[in-house]
Amino acid sequence: MNQDPLVIVTRKLPDSIESRMGELFNVRLNPTDQPLSKEALLDAVKVADILVPTVTDKITADIIQNAGENLKLIANFGAGVDNIDLDAAKEAGIIVTNTPGVLTNDTADMTLALMLAVPRRLLEGAIFLNDPANKWGGWSPTWMLGHRLGGKSLGIIGMGRIGQAVASRAKAFGFKINYHSHRRIADEIEQELGATYWESLDQMLARMDIISVNCPSTPATYHLLSARRLALLKPTAFIINTARGDIIDENALATAIENGTIAGAGLDVFEHEPEIDHRLLHNDRVVALPHMSSATLESRIDMGEKVMINIKAFIDNHNPPDRVFPAANHVRSRA
Numbered sequence: 001m002n003q004d005p006l007v008i009v010t011r012k013l014p015d016s017i018e019s020r021m022g023e024l025f026n027v028r029l030n031p032t033d034q035p036l037s038k039e040a041l042l043d044a045v046k047v048a049d050i051l052v053p054t055v056t057d058k059i060t061a062d063i064i065q066n067a068g069e070n071l072k073l074i075a076n077f078g079a080g081v082d083n084i085d086l087d088a089a090k091e092a093g094i095i096v097t098n099t100p101g102v103l104t105n106d107t108a109d110m111t112l113a114l115m116l117a118v119p120r121r122l123l124e125g126a127i128f129l130n131d132p133a134n135k136w137g138g139w140s141p142t143w144m145l146g147h148r149l150g151g152k153s154l155g156i157i158g159m160g161r162i163g164q165a166v167a168s169r170a171k172a173f174g175f176k177i178n179y180h181s182h183r184r185i186a187d188e189i190e191q192e193l194g195a196t197y198w199e200s201l202d203q204m205l206a207r208m209d210i211i212s213v214n215c216p217s218t219p220a221t222y223h224l225l226s227a228r229r230l231a232l233l234k235p236t237a238f239i240i241n242t243a244r245g246d247i248i249d250e251n252a253l254a255t256a257i258e259n260g261t262i263a264g265a266g267l268d269v270f271e272h273e274p275e276i277d278h279r280l281l282h283n284d285r286v287v288a289l290p291h292m293s294s295a296t297l298e299s300r301i302d303m304g305e306k307v308m309i310n311i312k313a314f315i316d317n318h319n320p321p322d323r324v325f326p327a328a329n330h331v332r333s334r335a
């Protein structure tokens, strides 16, 4: 590695993070915040020792294979690493790190915000009052009726950090907590959350009032909520997704909402961001947000801190704390 490794950051980060990075590293920032084109990304990986990408940078096998020999660390600014071809990185001997934990609570808060907003018609009410074309005639006993949350069954898909943070908040609202996850959580945590584990996702889907998607996007979870599975939901059920868009077949979801085979959705993420199926916009039964669940200043600063800790550890020849896959020598020693 170079004496003074070059760190290339693909997007504008909070000022305090950028200035600290400038003090610590030989860093190339992106003050314009324009997402890098594929060509610009290719140029960046040819000269960088360390790349700091975000969810908007697709670090494909092609990009990794065309990287310069110096590229040794991809320190992702984000918890999800579905933007990076991990197999290609592993193959090329490039370490990948992420920023887990620091955006858990903010993402869970926004998940709850959507769980409240959709059944309680929050956006519809706010839009009504703000539209100068409307004149509010005052309270009415049968107007703007939504659905009660307490006592309803919530089915969480993916009971990792964020899923558990959603469960503890939802418990306080009186939801019955259910979950499906590739790994069952410890008994004590299940008991604390009052959570029921469903081995069969299909069976859980058929019985829930609200589904919250909180698993990572991996090849195994691509279109996990397929047209077939969406058809298992009750027509009164709502879907909330603050994880990744491609876990749900977006076209099938929009069709289900259009046909009334499910009641509505709260969506912070989309399959082909920033494109969104037009049927999910301007629709009273959908609250759509522009991928902002973790968008707090605090979380962005904490994410930046994690990125810097990972880079610093790597440069100082320590094991970066947030490695996505284990060190090669670790794998070898277990064999």
Ligand code: 8YV
Residues within 6 Å of the ligand: 053, 054, 055, 056, 077, 078, 079, 080, 081, 103, 243, 293, 294, 295
């Ligand atoms: C981030 C996220 O804002 O960290 C994640 O996985 O989904 C987001 O909330 C984004 O990914 C940053 O790259």
